[in-house]
Amino acid sequence: MTDWEWDETLFAGSAAYYAQGRLPYASGLVPLLAEVLPADGHGRLLDVGCGPGTITVPLAHLFHEVVGVDPDPGMIAEAERRATAAGVADKTHWVRIRAEDLPAGLGTFTVAAFAQSFHWMDRHRVAQTVRGMLRTGGALIHLSDLKTETRTTEGLPYPAAPYEDIAALVKRYLGPVRRAGRGLLPHGTPGDEAAVLAGAGFLGPERHVVPAGQVLRRTTDDIVAWTFSLSYSAPHLFGPRREAFEIDLRRLLALASPMGHFSERAPSTEVFLWRSP
Ligand SMILES: C[S@@+](CC[C@H](N)C(=O)[O-])C[C@H]1O[C@@H](n2cnc3c(N)ncnc32)[C@H](O)[C@@H]1O
Numbered sequence: 509m510t511d512w513e514w515d516e517t518l519f520a521g522s523a524a525y526y527a528q529g530r531l532p533y534a535s536g537l538v539p540l541l542a543e544v545l546p547a548d549g550h551g552r553l554l555d556v557g558c559g560p561g562t563i564t565v566p567l568a569h570l571f572h573e574v575v576g577v578d579p580d581p582g583m584i585a586e587a588e589r590r591a592t593a594a595g596v597a598d599k600t601h602w603v604r605i606r607a608e609d610l611p612a613g614l615g616t617f618t619v620a621a622f623a624q625s626f627h628w629m630d631r632h633r634v635a636q637t638v639r640g641m642l643r644t645g646g647a648l649i650h651l652s653d654l655k656t657e658t659r660t661t662e663g664l665p666y667p668a669a670p671y672e673d674i675a676a677l678v679k680r681y682l683g684p685v686r687r688a689g690r691g692l693l694p695h696g697t698p699g700d701e702a703a704v705l706a707g708a709g710f711l712g713p714e715r716h717v718v719p720a721g722q723v724l725r726r727t728t729d730d731i732v733a734w735t736f737s738l739s740y741s742a743p744h745l746f747g748p749r750r751e752a753f754e755i756d757l758r759r760l761l762a763l764a765s766p767m768g769h770f771s772e773r774a775p776s777t778e779v780f781l782w783r784s785p
Contacts (some may be wrong), residue, residue, distance in 0.1 A: 512688060512691045512692070513592040515556065515689040516580070517690055517742075517744055518580070519559075519583060519739055520582070520590060520742055520743070520744040521584045521736070521742055521744050522583075522736060522738070522742045523580060523586045524582065525591035525599065525735075525737040526559060526561075526562075526583070527590070528562055528730055528732075529731075529732075529733030529735070529737040530562075530734065531599070531724070531731060531734075531774055532720075532774060533562070533563065533651070533718075533777045534774065534775075534776055534777040535720070537563070537565060537718050537777050537779070538570075541567065541570070544574075544714070545570070545647055545649070545781075546645055546646065547567075547570035547571060547618070548570075549569075550571075551571050551618030551619065552571060552574070552617045552618055553567055553568075553571045553573075553574040553617065553618070553619045554574075554577065554614065554617040554641065555575070555577065555620075556577050556620060556626075556634070557622060557625020557629070558576030558578045558587055558602070558623075558648070559578060559623075559625070560586035560690070561587030561602075563651075563658070564621075565587070565591050565596060565600070566594075568591070568594070568596040569596070571599070571618070572599065573599050574599060574600050575601045575602075575603060575614055575617075576602045576603070576783035576784040577603045577607060577610065577612075578603075579604060579605060579606045584602045584603075587600075587602050600781055606623075606629075607629045607634045607638075608630050608633060608667040610630065611641050615641075616642065617646065619647050619648070619649065620638045620641065620719075621648075622648070622649070624651070624652045627699070627701070628697065628739075631704045631706070632704055632707065635705055635710070636708050639709055639710065639784065642784040643784070645714055646783075647781055647782065648710055648781075648783075648784070649780065649781050650705070650780045651778065652715060652778055654766050654778040655778075659721070659775060660773065661773070663765045664771030664772070665723075665772070666765060666767070666769040669726060669761075669764070669770040669772060670741070670760060670764040674735055674757065675743075677756055678740065678758060682741070682745055688739050688740060692761070701780075705780075708738065709785050710782035710783065710785070711782065711783045711784075711785055712780070713780035713782050714782075715776075715779070715781075716779040716781065717776050717779075718777040718778075718779065719776045720776045720777065721773050721776065722774050723771055723772075724771070724772050724775065725773055726769070726770045726771070728758060728762070728765070728770075731761055731770060732754065732757055732758065736759060
């Protein structure tokens, strides 16, 4: 990631596809967090890189107030819409800024969350800032889909989504090197967040795996939405060829499943919990 520079197009146009396309976090995630976090209904949650409020909204009932921060206007609009639909608009606040712009006068928090977002940030700087924003006894959670499990598709009712063919199609349109915003990410995003968080003085981590694995039925539209929800195949990257790409993508999916249904197992969710010193 050394030469790559963040820009505001990173997830441009993805928000509308996000909720439909992305796989859900494990259903046991919220109960686990209710148990392990300092979350008694009185505190404040800061969700950094909140996207469309994926975890902000379902965690809102555990806090007095929740604040979601994200630089993408589409994500913030989608998060607002979801909070209203869930009846928690009065206790949620959405701020369109980068994590690097924190603390931005947002005050102090009991819990800070990074759900599949920390790798996009200037992590050392953000970790230091967020540490300063946490109250005594506060906690930071870093969570993502569990990457180390095999999610077998054998014996499931519908075919597996042809993810390798989708990747090849994306490369045919966008070139062989992974795209991210206006730049290229040949080596992907960094993964050594434990060293970064420990270096910023956080204590831990406590690791939790919330199991999932239930069989999901996904439609062609879900897989198209999944593709456009990703930074490396976000709609803006295709420019005037966006429609042509979608036609080719749907053709490929129709070949894999003429009925338009795919089966896949839900990923487990991995949570690292760090305590504020
Ligand atoms: C993969 S999505 C995760 C969204 C949500 N947290 C979830 O778990 O579904 C990554 C999010 O991080 C946001 N993001 C990227 N760079 C960021 C930055 N520098 N500061 C704050 N958020 C950022 C993106 O706009 C996007 O919404």
